[in-house]
Amino acid sequence: MKLQNSGKLIAAITGLFALGNAFAAPTVTRLNPPSALFTYADATPPYISRFLPAQRFDLQATIQADAGKTITSVVFKVNGSPVTAAVGASAITSIGGDKFSATIRGYSNSTAGVKTLVVEATQSDSLVATGTGNFEIASITLNAGRKAKNIIWLIGDGTGIAHRTAARIVSKGASLGKSNDPLAMDTLPVTGIVTTHSLNSIVTDSAPGAHCYSTGNKANNGQEGVFPDDTTDKWDNPRIEHMGSYLARTQGKWLGIVTTADVEDATPAAFAVSTQDRGAGTGICDMYLDEAVLNHNLRVLMGGGRKWFLPLDGSAGAGSGRVNSSTATGGDYVVPADVQAGWSVPAGSVDPNRNLIADFQTAGFYYAPDLAGLNAMTGSETKLLGLFNSGHMDVSYDKIAYRRSSTVASGSLIATYPNQPLLEEMTDKALTVLSKNANGFVMMIEGASIDKQAHNMDTERWVHDAIEFDKAVAKCIAFQASNPDTLIIVTADHECAGINIIGGSTVTDAALQGTAVGSLKGIVGTYDNAKFPAYTIAGDGYPTTMDVDYRMIIGYAGNSDRYETWRSSPSYNVSPQARNTTTGYLVTGQQPGTGVQSAVHTASDIPLSAGGRGAAAFTGVFDNTDAFFKAMQAAIGGSK
Amino acid sequence: MNLKSLSFVLPVILLTGLGLLMLAGKDVAAVAHNRDSDAASTADAPPVVPYEDSSSVALKFEEIFVMPAGPKGLEYTTKARALAGKRVALTGFMLRNDNIDPAIFFFCETQRAYNEREEGLADSLPPSMVQVILPVKKNSAPAWRQEKLTLYGTLELGPRQEQSGRVSHVRLHCDVVTDAATGVPLELRKPVALQLGRAIPIPSDLGSLPSSTTPPPFFNPRRNSNSTTHHPDKL
Known part of the structure; x- marks a missing residue:
């Protein structure tokens, strides 16, 4: 290249850079609520974000400023009208990398219809960035029918259609082509099919899988009560008002949360807490008291997870799980000033030595550490806290074995917490407390270990917990019979493990135990050879044994490696790769990596059954967020 | 190097690499144990007790x-x-x-x-x-x-x-x-x-929504699933 041409090239490049600078401009890279209009320039339905009339939610935008510049003002406009924030309920925050997050907290809109949301952000050099999205305010029809005074969500975590079928085969039996009896959930008159995708994946985890029922909106995996943002702070995400808060504020209802999991776990927390980290244990449990008791009328909280409620200094005994914010995971919470102002919530604090049990008691809660504690209730209690295990509660398979014969399963915490209630017993007490409110209640009851033991591919334990879950459903159906203005919704958050019933054993249990490892695959009877496995139910309502002759055989499509014997495991929560290594044969899984220890969630649709006031709407195939609006139609507008 | 020789050399390199990886992935303790067993026949090696x-x-x-x-x-x-x-x-x-x-x-x-x-x-x-x-x-x-x-x-x-x-x-x-x-x-x-068997930790926030810089109406990734031009820059 000649020198003169090189000079021209350099000049051209310099010119291009100059041109680039001239066109540099701030850009809006995120706009909340999420919308297809902003992300895909698609203004057509389905609208990603929908809200009830007057349901509160945050407006948020992330703006990428030019290098060295700042964002000096941000205006959000809904249908062309600027939104005015309440005093202190807005902020523009530098979040690094010349990015800024702008928020208006606690916005609401009472007029039904699709709204266009525009954000205009002005940079320090007066350049303006804009972004356009939309959201919908749902229409609630005022029907002549009665309203649902009480709403009960029963969530069998991970419970797909096959989990239900398996529970029915074991607990009710089938013969001559028909089920001998229905499950309690089968008796609910309306059934629908629910799609479960989360905001960022076709496969949801339990946080957005429950958040959708509590808020009517989508969330990213791992997040609950919030939309995603671009900050690392777990507690500053754009919030959406939960059903509990909305119904407490507008109708004076009470909220109950009952689970067999750690109460900090995703499903229970998604009904009352707002965080981008489902694992933020200490802060989540603090929020139950600081925010949910205050603003959601939370009156019942039961499950495991006592470790989060004990002070770290050991003053109430050892076993605390409380942490402060010095770790990478930063478990405790402090919310920014604009959240405090917009949502009328306290700031929170980093308090690893908080005695949260004592604080709940000070707030008027009756505390039950075990079944005896529940049974000692006088009946006059109006607030109930039950913490029955340090982490997740033990499963019904092991709880029942202990009740029957004092058998303590290896690996369980039964010896430490021997008197843990069953889900139906917890449900009973929760209904007693919540039904005291003349304005009604909303309650979430979760059968958590259907999912957890499906992950673990421990067939007997998840089937047993599905039966336990159905007994809780039966309690609610009995309650509804005497309280007809009650809506019962039985569903799941997602399917877990790709479970299906692939047949029945062709041999007796004695023969199965005597079968050589190399021949175990041969006992799987399919089609005609599956026949009708028969289980016997004991007086306590649970199977006398899961190891019957000619037993039901389960397959897993979302599996990791496991060793299969087709028999129950005497030990709880043993890794599928470590369980039965000498007595079972290796079934290789599809999950990547040898470190993967368990089966996974799937994107399969899930069944939903409903009964009671407003249940007729829960039919067809619909999105999980639709279930929220159907329930709220029943609560606000009444049934047809 | 022409294509023909490349087609011969490449598999050799890959197979060699694979072999090395497999060797690296073997349990170090097991390797040590084998060495101990081999060494046990020699007078210098200490016995495993x-x-x-x-x-x-x-x-x-x-x-x-x-x-x-x-x-x-x-x-x-x-x-x-x-x-x-x-x-x-x-x-x-x-x-x-x-x-x-x-x-x-x-x-x-x-x-x-x-x-x-x-x-x-x-x-x-x-x-x-x-x-x-x-x-x-x-x-x-x-x-x-x-x-x-x-x-x-x-x-x-x-x-x-x-x-x-x-x-x-x-x-x-x-x-x-x-x-x-x-x-x-x-x-x-x-x-x-x-430690090849380690699972890779997954962050709690799994990231952003897919989006496209291609303007409508010529391309809409929400409706045209055969697109290959997703760019997660607008959320």
């Missing part, structure tokens, strides 16, 4: 906390308190998790499943789970082993917040790891680079 430690006291997991628990926190047993600061022997299994820490692993009575991605710190792990602290070995970390182990070291009690976010209640400052069945000392620490 079980570890003996008469100064340690055997402690069982169920002897750490009083059972059953009371209505609030757990209490250490008299035996556990008496052994705090002293040398103990503890038999159990390593917990398999994603944490690659140069010194620390978790130790339980049974071979537990721990679905870290799904459960985080809301788990079914027992409070008696012991946090084991090994001396740091450069560029190495404790590698999970399936077999039952007996550990020897100094017992430490009391709640302590760890950098992982977990609170530990029982810690063992361990200097000797043995195979519980044979008593033969083992080396748990392997180079991190060779």
Whole structure:
């Protein structure tokens, strides 16, 4: 290249850079609520974000400023009208990398219809960035029918259609082509099919899988009560008002949360807490008291997870799980000033030595550490806290074995917490407390270990917990019979493990135990050879044994490696790769990596059954967020 | 190099690499054991003998906390308190998790499943789970082993917040790891680079929504699934 041409090239490049600078401009890279209009320039339905009339939610935008510049003002406009924030309920925050997050907290809109949301952000050099999205305010029809005074969500975590079928085969039996009896959930008159995708994946985890029922909106995996943002702070995400808060504020209802999991776990927390980290244990449990008791009328909280409620200094005994914010995971919470102002919530604090049990008691809660504690209730209690295990509660398979014969399963915490209630017993007490409110209640009851033991591919334990879950459903159906203005919704958050019933054993249990490892695959009877496995139910309502002759055989499509014997495991929560290594044969899984220890969630649709006031709407195939609006139609507008 | 020779050389390189990877992935202890076996025939190699430690006291997991628990926190047993600061022997299994820490692993009575991605710190792990602290070995970390182990070291009690976010209640400052069945000392620490079985931790925020810079109406990734031009820049 000649020198003169090189000079021209350099000049051209310099010119291009100059041109680039001239066109540099701030850009809006995120706009909340999420919308297809902003992300895909698609203004057509389905609208990603929908809200009830007057349901509160945050407006948020992330703006990428030019290098060295700042964002000096941000205006959000809904249908062309600027939104005015309440005093202190807005902020523009530098979040690094010349990015800024702008928020208006606690916005609401009472007029039904699709709204266009525009954000205009002005940079320090007066350049303006804009972004356009939309959201919908749902229409609630005022029907002549009665309203649902009480709403009960029963969530069998991970419970797909096959989990239900398996529970029915074991607990009710089938013969001559028909089920001998229905499950309690089968008796609910309306059934629908629910799609479960989360905001960022076709496969949801339990946080957005429950958040959708509590808020009517989508969330990213791992997040609950919030939309995603671009900050690392777990507690500053754009919030959406939960059903509990909305119904407490507008109708004076009470909220109950009952689970067999750690109460900090995703499903229970998604009904009352707002965080981008489902694992933020200490802060989540603090929020139950600081925010949910205050603003959601939370009156019942039961499950495991006592470790989060004990002070770290050991003053109430050892076993605390409380942490402060010095770790990478930063478990405790402090919310920014604009959240405090917009949502009328306290700031929170980093308090690893908080005695949260004592604080709940000070707030008027009756505390039950075990079944005896529940049974000692006088009946006059109006607030109930039950913490029955340090982490997740033990499963019904092991709880029942202990009740029957004092058998303590290896690996369980039964010896430490021997008197843990069953889900139906917890449900009973929760209904007693919540039904005291003349304005009604909303309650979430979760059968958590259907999912957890499906992950673990421990067939007997998840089937047993599905039966336990159905007994809780039966309690609610009995309650509804005497309280007809009650809506019962039985569903799941997602399917877990790709479970299906692939047949029945062709041999007796004695023969199965005597079968050589190399021949175990041969006992799987399919089609005609599956026949009708028969289980016997004991007086306590649970199977006398899961190891019957000619037993039901389960397959897993979302599996990791496991060793299969087709028999129950005497030990709880043993890794599928470590369980039965000498007595079972290796079934290789599809999950990547040898470190993967368990089966996974799937994107399969899930069944939903409903009964009671407003249940007729829960039919067809619909999105999980639709279930929220159907329930709220029943609560606000009444049934047809 | 022409294409023909490349087609010959490439597979050779790949196969060689694969072989090296497989060799690297082999259990270092197993390799060491084979070397020991080979060396046993020579006069120079020391014999592999079980570890003996008469100064340690055997402690069982169920002897750490009083059972059953009371209505609030757990209490250490008299035996556990008496052994705090002293040398103990503890038999159990390593917990398999994603944490690659140069010194620390978790130790339980049974071979537990721990679905870290799904459960985080809301788990079914027992409070008696012991946090084991090994001396740091450069560029190495404790590698999970399936077999039952007996550990020897100094017992430490009391709640302590760890950098992982977990609170530990029982810690063992361990200097000797043995195979519980044979008593033969083992080396748990392997180079991190060779720990091919580790699952890759997944962050809690799985990222952004897909979007496109291509303007409508010519392309709409929400409606045209055959597109290959997704760019996650608008959320």
